[in-house]
Amino acid sequence: MGDPLNAGDDAAEALGMVARAARPYLDALPHLPVRDAAHVHLIEELDGPLPESGDGTMTAVADLLRIGTRAATHSSGPRYFHFVVGGSTPAAQAADWVTSLLDQAAGLWPNSPFAARAESVVLRWLKELLGLPPTHGGVLTPSATFANLTGLACARFWWARRHGVDVTAEGLVGLPRMPVFSSGYVHASSRKALQVLGLGRDTVRTFARDDAGRLDVDALDRELASSGPAVLIGNAGEVNGGDFDPIDEMADLAERHGAWLHVDGAFGLFAAVSPLTAPLVRGVERADSVAADGHKWLNVPYESGFAFVRDASLLGQAFGTWNAPYLPEPDEERVNYNNLGPESSRRARALPIWATLRAYGREGHRAMVERHRSLALRLGRRIAESPDLELLAPVTLFVVCFRYRPPGVAPDTLDDLNRRLGEAIVEDARVYAGTTVYRGVVALRPAIVNWRTTEEDVDLLASVVRELGARLHTP
Numbered sequence: 380m381g382d383p384l385n386a387g388d389d390a391a392e393a394l395g396m397v398a399r400a401a402r403p404y405l406d407a408l409p410h411l412p413v414r415d416a417a418h419v420h421l422i423e424e425l426d427g428p429l430p431e432s433g434d435g436t437m438t439a440v441a442d443l444l445r446i447g448t449r450a451a452t453h454s455s456g457p458r459y460f461h462f463v464v465g466g467s468t469p470a471a472q473a474a475d476w477v478t479s480l481l482d483q484a485a486g487l488w489p490n491s492p493f494a495a496r497a498e499s500v501v502l503r504w505l506k507e508l509l510g511l512p513p514t515h516g517g518v519l520t521p522s523a524t525f526a527n528l529t530g531l532a533c534a535r536f537w538w539a540r541r542h543g544v545d546v547t548a549e550g551l552v553g554l555p556r557m558p559v560f561s562s563g564y565v566h567a568s569s570r571k572a573l574q575v576l577g578l579g580r581d582t583v584r585t586f587a588r589d590d591a592g593r594l595d596v597d598a599l600d601r602e603l604a605s606s607g608p609a610v611l612i613g614n615a616g617e618v619n620g621g622d623f624d625p626i627d628e629m630a631d632l633a634e635r636h637g638a639w640l641h642v643d644g645a646f647g648l649f650a651a652v653s654p655l656t657a658p659l660v661r662g663v664e665r666a667d668s669v670a671a672d673g674h675k676w677l678n679v680p681y682e683s684g685f686a687f688v689r690d691a692s693l694l695g696q697a698f699g700t701w702n703a704p705y706l707p708e709p710d711e712e713r714v715n716y717n718n719l720g721p722e723s724s725r726r727a728r729a730l731p732i733w734a735t736l737r738a739y740g741r742e743g744h745r746a747m748v749e750r751h752r753s754l755a756l757r758l759g760r761r762i763a764e765s766p767d768l769e770l771l772a773p774v775t776l777f778v779v780c781f782r783y784r785p786p787g788v789a790p791d792t793l794d795d796l797n798r799r800l801g802e803a804i805v806e807d808a809r810v811y812a813g814t815t816v817y818r819g820v821v822a823l824r825p826a827i828v829n830w831r832t833t834e835e836d837v838d839l840l841a842s843v844v845r846e847l848g849a850r851l852h853t854p
């Protein structure tokens with residue numbers, strides 16, 4: 380076969396094959412086991428020697444479809460509750476295909492005014508949807524980890540400048556350690572961002588007033604009084620219990636002490652979409668930088684994240700390259716987004732976001748947020764009513780933190796029982812949920828963030844947990 384120019388294959392024909400496979404796959408998705416044990420072995424068929432002349436387009440794509448539709452984790456289906464993995468709305472999924480069809484190099488305006496303009500539009504829409512000031516600068520990123528990196532890179536630039544150093548040009552040498560403060564809710568990805576930025580993963584000092592990690596505002600206040608310029612990380616949504624830092628109070632502290640407030644709102648920022656949950660993120664509009672994910676609660680396909688920064692010029696100063704930092708004006712139209720974030724070449728990841736907001740609007744996304752919350756409350760009620768289940772944290776949004784606790788079981792065996800239960804759930808694969816350690820005990824923490832999920836799916840989760848728990852625990 381060899382050279383694609385001479386292979387005689389038709390790209391449209393290959394795309395047609397993918398489109399034809401989509402119907403049966405998507406129809407089956409709500410009923411497939413989340414991971415199909417009978418087919419997982421197919422992943423071995425990916426392996427083999429590097430092909431010499433190649434088998435041609437249709438064979439390669441057909442094989443990938445055959446293996447993938449059977450062996451992939453069906454995490455975009457309605458019964459995947461592990462971690463916080465969003466689904467993909469029909470509009471976002473189709474627009475993701477459009478992104479591949481058009482294959483734009485979306486970093487530079489001269490490469491694709493279309494992609495750059497789409498990015499500017501969706502950033503504006505997202506600010507409006509999430510209640511952030513329209514004057515904030517922003518950039519799309521592959522994930523919330525990169526969005527945290529983006530916000531914290533701007534914080535680092537700001538902080539170094541307070542010490543008279545242009546960190547973009549000169550680096551950190553000679554500077555003291557940057558003070559970074561948070562609650563016990565700080566996410567591993569913020570630490571990863573700090574580690575990549577040369578600030579050190581363990582630089583974060585946490586101020587917690589209980590074993591869940593809730594912020595000790597007074598202790599933070601006292602520390603800020605003597606720390607000098609510091610960076611606060613507020614956590615809008617903690618992944619284990621679903622609780623929020625008091626962002627408004629943190630904004631007060633930042634204002635009073637001249638600190639930078641970065642908010643990790645990977646999923647929780649979307650609480651702003653509904654009046655029922657908006658109080659959880661009150662004050663986020665006062666933060667200096669905000670990070671969130673599109674591939675979680677916005678239900679666009681991987682990869683999708685975004686960062687917003689109050690002082691729009693900082694993005695260009697932290698990420699501008701070639702000694703010519705690009706300083707966008709708020710009304711700037713011809714934006715080169717690769718000067719405003721950690722990537723250079725990048726795909727047009729605005730398109731799925733544009734499509735889902737265009738298709739469903741504020742109302743559609745609000746409905747989804749509210750449905751997930753009510754499904755989580757429903758699951759919480761079922762747990763509270765079940766004598767063998769114990770709710771470990773109040774349901775705030777869509778995370779339900781609980782454990783299996785049949786009457787009469789010795790407390791010191793519960794961690795082991797729940798750990799084995801987590802493994803059994805994954806193996807069973809009718810539903811998918813995993814364990815964490817919350818307040819020192821092993822807990823399940825399903826997250827309901829997929830537009831396809833219904834009451835039936837959530838009820839099945841509760842009954843599978845009880846069924847498998849009873850089987851493991853049989854005295």
Ligand SMILES: *Cc1c(COP(=O)(O)O)cnc(C)c1O
Nearest residue numbers: 522523524566568616618645672
């Ligand atoms: C998921 C998550 C992140 C990291 O997001 P990625 O998209 O996986 O990079 C950061 N913070 C919180 C609170 C999260 O839930």
